[in-house]
Every structure is written in C-alpha cells, then in structure tokens.
Amino acid sequence: MSKPVPSKVARAGAAPAVPRHELFFFNYFRLGQAAVYTALAFRPEHMVWPALPEPLFARLLGMAYLLAALVMVARTRQSQHRPVLVVCAGLVLDIVAALFALVLMHDVRMGISMMLAVNIATGALLLPLRLSMFFAALATLGMLGHSFFDLTETPGSSDRELVEYGLFGAAYFACASLCYVLGRNIRASEALAEQRGLDLANLSQVNELIIRRMKTGVLLVDESNRIHQLNESAWMLMGNPSADQRDLGTLAPELSRRLYHWRTSGKLDESATMLADGTPEVVPRFSRLAPNDDSHVLIFLDDTSLVSRRAEELTLSSLGRLSASIAHEIRNPLAAIRYSAQLLAESTDMNDADLRMVEIINNHCSRLNEIIENILQLSRRERSRPETLDLSRWVHHFVTEYKQGNDLGADVLRAVSGGEPVVAVADPQHLQQVIWNLVQNALRYGRLPGEPARVMLVARHSEAGVPIVEVIDRGPGIPPKVAAQIFEPFFTTHEYGTGLGLYLARQMSEANQAALEYVRVAGGGSCFRVSLTPPARSATALPAVAQA
Known part of the structure; x- marks a missing residue:
C-alpha cells in the first residue's frame, strides 16, 4: 500500500512552484514582444511612422531584446528549479526594454505601455504578492520618470502623457493585484486536484489489492x-x-x-x-x-x-462453551466421589477385591479430571504474551524442570542444542504447555514394546533460518492415515485418550504465530516440530532472555 500523500496546497503569500505551461507562456509572449520591437525598428524606409530619432539604437535595442528572449525561451525547461529568479530577471528585462523603447519609439508609446501591462500581469500570476507590487511600482515609476524627463526637455509639450502614464501605472497595480489573486486560486485548485488525484489513485490501489486478495x-x-x-x-x-x-x-x-x-x-x-x-x-x-x-x-x-471451515470453527467454539459449562457442573460431584474413594481406601476392613475396585474408581476419576481440564483449556483462549526466548537454554531448563516433577524411571529425556543461541518470540507459558503435552505423548506412546522410551528435545534453526523446537522419539511412528487426523479435535487411537491434547497444542502454537506439524523420522520414530517466529531485529548481544 502506498503511503499517504501529504497535501501540497500552497499558502497565500508563499513562493509557489511555477507550473511549466505558465512559464512557457511568459517567455513566448516576451519573444513576440521582442519581435514587435524589432519589426518597428527595421521598418521600411518609405514608412514615416513611427518616427525613429535614432534608428541605429532602436535596431540594436530590438535585436538585443530578441536575442535575450530567445535565450530565455530555450532555457525554460532548465529554469524549472528556480522559477522565481527567472521570472524576476525577465520582468527587469521587460521594464528596461520598454523604457528604452519609449525613448526610441515615442510614437508607439501606447502599445508599448499596454504590452508591458501583460508582462506585469503574467508575472503576478507566478510571483508572491510583494514582488508583484514591487515590479508594478518599478514600471510605474519608470514611465512617470520618462514622462517627467520629456516635459523638462520639451517645455511646450502637453501634460497629457503624464496623465496617461499615471493611469497606466494604476492599471499595472490593479492587474498585478487581480492576477496575483487569480494565480493563488489557480495554484490552490491545481494542488487540490493533484491531491484528489493521488488520493483517488491510492484508493484505487487499495480497492484493487482488496479485490485481488x-x-x-x-x-x-x-x-x-x-x-x-x-x-x-x-x-x-x-x-x-x-x-x-x-x-x-x-x-x-x-x-x-x-x-x-x-x-x-x-x-x-x-x-x-x-x-x-x-x-x-x-x-x-x-x-x-x-x-x-x-x-x-x-x-x-x-x-x-x-464456508465449511467457518461453520466448523463456529461449531467448535459453541461446543467449547457448552462443554465448559458442563465440565464445571461435573467437577464438584467428581471431587466428592474421588475424596470418598480416598477415604474408603484408608479403611482396614476391605479385602483385596474391594481395594481393586477403589483403585479403579480413583483411576477413572483422574482420567475424568484430565478430560475436564482439557475441555476448560479448549474454552479458555488466553491471549499470548510473547517474549524473546533463547531456545537453546530454554530446552535444557525445561528438561531439568520436567525431571524434577516427574519420575521417568528407565525412560530417557534429554535436551539437544548447538553452541549458538536460537532466538524466537513466543509466550513462555504457552510454549511450556505445548512442549509438555508433546513430551508426555512421546514418553507414553513413543516406545517400542518392552523397551524404555528415548525422547530428545531439540532446539535449532531450520534450513531457512527459522527457529524450531522438535520433540523426537524412537518409537514405532504413526501410520500415514492416522497422522492425517491427529490434530483434529476428539480424535484419538487410545482407549483412555481425550483427543484434545494435540488439538490444543496446535491452537496454542497458532496463537503465537507458530506452526506445529508432524514429521515422520526415517528409520522409525516420530517428530513433532514447532516452527516459531524469529525476532524482528537481529540481536548480536542477546538481552535478558526469558526462560520458562
């Protein structure tokens, strides 16, 4: 997704970016203006109007102005990165050329003054307000100065030119003000249209991405x-x-x-x-x-x-809530039965057959209590609290704790890890429950007949660099048809199993953005692999790594 685009609407009074087409128009108008000056300076000899007191200077003025206008047109594209400076230089050139043209071509002073008004107005479209007023004032003062100079040199002339130039000056200020406001509104509209276009393009990309996915x-x-x-x-x-x-x-x-x-x-x-x-x-x-x-x-x-998967999820969710409410109702009478059986077992008046019956009651009470615990875990979806874990240290710590709390007898449980840290992000309590469940299954079912169980808890990086924890046993393995269903809820091949252990382990793994899968081991045995999430940043020095 593309990133949001900031607004580009220019504030009033700021020096905005000059649109290229306006700068082209400004330079091309100057070129036409210079061509008019040159054509008047090179008029045929038989034409007596306009009068040229100094034909040579008039021609030099026309050619110099035309050459400067051609250079500015040719360099319009290169001037885009400094537009205000280029516009200011062009207006200075236009005002100076107009003043010289008034002196050398006095008969066409009205046309020269009107063309200069176009220069001032176009400059106001492109410049801030203060610069626009400055050039309007400069043109007005130049023309009034020229008129005053003519009046002092020709005492018998009329005051009409002074009034005319004064009116042109007022027109310059009016044109500059109006064109500045117009230019500001145009720039704001263009910026808003550009922003709306970018927003529309972003929205179109978002819609396309949503539809595609x-x-x-x-x-x-x-x-x-x-x-x-x-x-x-x-x-x-x-x-x-x-x-x-x-x-x-x-x-x-x-x-x-x-x-x-x-x-x-x-x-x-x-x-x-x-x-x-x-x-x-x-x-x-x-x-x-x-x-x-x-x-x-x-x-x-x-x-x-x-649709079927969604219906299955809803069914399991409803079943979990229903089972939890039933489990709560069963727990109290179950506790009473178990307590009574324990008291009965302490009686001295019971024969061996009665003691066997009490043992059966206790065993089935323990199994029923385990089923209730699994059902309650199914209904409780606790939010994961991920931490950064060093799996190499974590597996050794887990094995030590497990041996302290459980009598393994002849069975073997050992941790295997390399010398380097295997860093992952997961909830330690969830990971503890997942691995505990897998180790319990491996010790219970992952053994050959008449032999002790041999289980390894391995922490390593996969070939793709993903941190993984594997529980490997050397038992008979799981047939392919059974392996395809072992993670389904309530599926079990053991007469006393609940069918919820592996399902709960996978659910907890997915809650931690991890993946639990079964991998068949060549030569016999089973491997349950938990692929965890690596940390977002690579840590060269491992910070206070959490353990179990």
Whole structure:
C-alpha cells in the first residue's frame, strides 16, 4: 500500500512552484514582444511612422531584446528549479526594454505601455504578492520618470502623457493585484486536484489489492463471454489458466452455462460445482454492473470449503462453551466421589477385591479430571504474551524442570542444542504447555514394546533460518492415515485418550504465530516440530532472555 500523500496546497503569500505551461507562456509572449520591437525598428524606409530619432539604437535595442528572449525561451525547461529568479530577471528585462523603447519609439508609446501591462500581469500570476507590487511600482515609476524627463526637455509639450502614464501605472497595480489573486486560486485548485488525484489513485490501489486478495473469486465478463478481469482466488478456483485464455466458455463451460441461464431466465442455480480438476467446489453468484445492462456481469465464486471451515470453527467454539459449562457442573460431584474413594481406601476392613475396585474408581476419576481440564483449556483462549526466548537454554531448563516433577524411571529425556543461541518470540507459558503435552505423548506412546522410551528435545534453526523446537522419539511412528487426523479435535487411537491434547497444542502454537506439524523420522520414530517466529531485529548481544 502506498503511503499517504501529504497535501501540497500552497499558502497565500508563499513562493509557489511555477507550473511549466505558465512559464512557457511568459517567455513566448516576451519573444513576440521582442519581435514587435524589432519589426518597428527595421521598418521600411518609405514608412514615416513611427518616427525613429535614432534608428541605429532602436535596431540594436530590438535585436538585443530578441536575442535575450530567445535565450530565455530555450532555457525554460532548465529554469524549472528556480522559477522565481527567472521570472524576476525577465520582468527587469521587460521594464528596461520598454523604457528604452519609449525613448526610441515615442510614437508607439501606447502599445508599448499596454504590452508591458501583460508582462506585469503574467508575472503576478507566478510571483508572491510583494514582488508583484514591487515590479508594478518599478514600471510605474519608470514611465512617470520618462514622462517627467520629456516635459523638462520639451517645455511646450502637453501634460497629457503624464496623465496617461499615471493611469497606466494604476492599471499595472490593479492587474498585478487581480492576477496575483487569480494565480493563488489557480495554484490552490491545481494542488487540490493533484491531491484528489493521488488520493483517488491510492484508493484505487487499495480497492484493487482488496479485490485481488479476497477469498471470494471475482470475475468481470462482457456480453461475449470474454473475461476482462479476475482476482487471485478466481484464477486458482478456475485451475490457474494462462493469461491469454479469456473465453469463459472454454475455461469453465458449466459456469458459462449458468451465466447464460441467469441472463435469459433470471434464475440462479445455487448448487455447488467444480470449475476445474483438483479445485474446491464453488457456488457462483451473478450481478450486473448497471440495472438492465447485461453488457458486463460480475461473477462471485464462493468457495464451499471456506464456508465449511467457518461453520466448523463456529461449531467448535459453541461446543467449547457448552462443554465448559458442563465440565464445571461435573467437577464438584467428581471431587466428592474421588475424596470418598480416598477415604474408603484408608479403611482396614476391605479385602483385596474391594481395594481393586477403589483403585479403579480413583483411576477413572483422574482420567475424568484430565478430560475436564482439557475441555476448560479448549474454552479458555488466553491471549499470548510473547517474549524473546533463547531456545537453546530454554530446552535444557525445561528438561531439568520436567525431571524434577516427574519420575521417568528407565525412560530417557534429554535436551539437544548447538553452541549458538536460537532466538524466537513466543509466550513462555504457552510454549511450556505445548512442549509438555508433546513430551508426555512421546514418553507414553513413543516406545517400542518392552523397551524404555528415548525422547530428545531439540532446539535449532531450520534450513531457512527459522527457529524450531522438535520433540523426537524412537518409537514405532504413526501410520500415514492416522497422522492425517491427529490434530483434529476428539480424535484419538487410545482407549483412555481425550483427543484434545494435540488439538490444543496446535491452537496454542497458532496463537503465537507458530506452526506445529508432524514429521515422520526415517528409520522409525516420530517428530513433532514447532516452527516459531524469529525476532524482528537481529540481536548480536542477546538481552535478558526469558526462560520458562
């Protein structure tokens, strides 16, 4: 996702970035103005108007101004990074050239003054207010100074020119003010339009990403059954067709048939169908882009496997809550039965048969209590509190604690780790429960007949650098058909098992962004592998690493 774009609307009075087309217009107008000055200076000899008291200086002025205008036009693109300086230099050149033209071509003073007004107005579009007023004042003072000079040199002339130049000066100030306000509004509108365009582009990218990553397949089909667009889910549900295959009838004949039936009759077939071999079944839905317009149709493909998984999750969640309430009700009478059995076992008047019956009661009470504990864990989804763990130290600490709390007898449980730290992020309590459950299963079932169990707890990095913890035994292993179901809830092959241990272990692993999987060991045995999340940053010196 693209990053949010900051607003670029210029504040009033600030020196804004000059749009390229306005700077081009400014320089091209100057070029035309210089061409007019040059044409007047090189007028034919038979023309007596305008009068040129100094033809040579007038021609030099026209050629110099034309050359400067050509240079500024040629360098417009290179001047984009310093526009204010270029505009200011151009206005100084225009005012100086206009004043010299007034002296050398006095008969066309009205036209020169009017063209200078265009220069002042265009500059005001591109410059801050203070600079715009400065150049308007400079042009006005220059023209009034020229008029005053002419009046002192020619005492008999009229005061009309002084009034005319004064009026032109007032027009310069008015044009500069109005064009500055207009330019500021134009820049603000352009900046707002650019911002809206960027926001729209960002929104379009977000919408495209959402549609592309939707679990529901989406296709856009025209009236000739040609596919215009489809997202990733639709592409996979249709069997991963190549990019040049766009005909719906060829790719998915059944979907094309249902679309035709919906277009002609308006009825929707809601039965599930498979669009390609090896893909999940889908339920197609159709929608027009516009009412009463069949030119383009949106097709939505609902994956039935996703719906089934969602229904299964809801069922398990409801079952967990129901089982928890039942377990709470069973716990109190169970405690009373167990306590009574313990008291009965202490009686001295019981024969061996009665003692055996009491032992059976205690064993089944313990099993029932374990079932209740598992059901309560199923209903309690505690939020994980991840910490940074050194798994190399953690597995040794776990094995030491486990041996202290459990009598292994002839069974062997040992920790294996390399010399370097294996750093991961996980909730220590959740990881403790997961590994404890896996070790219990390995010690209980991972043994050959008549031999003690040999279990290893290994901490290492995978080939991809992912931190993993493995519980490995040297037992008979798990048949492939059984291995495909061992993580399902309530699935067990043991007559006294609950079928919840491995399911709970996988749920806790997923709550810590970890993955629990079964790996068959070559030569016999089983391996349960927990792939954990590496830390976001690589630590050269390991900080206070948490243990169990």
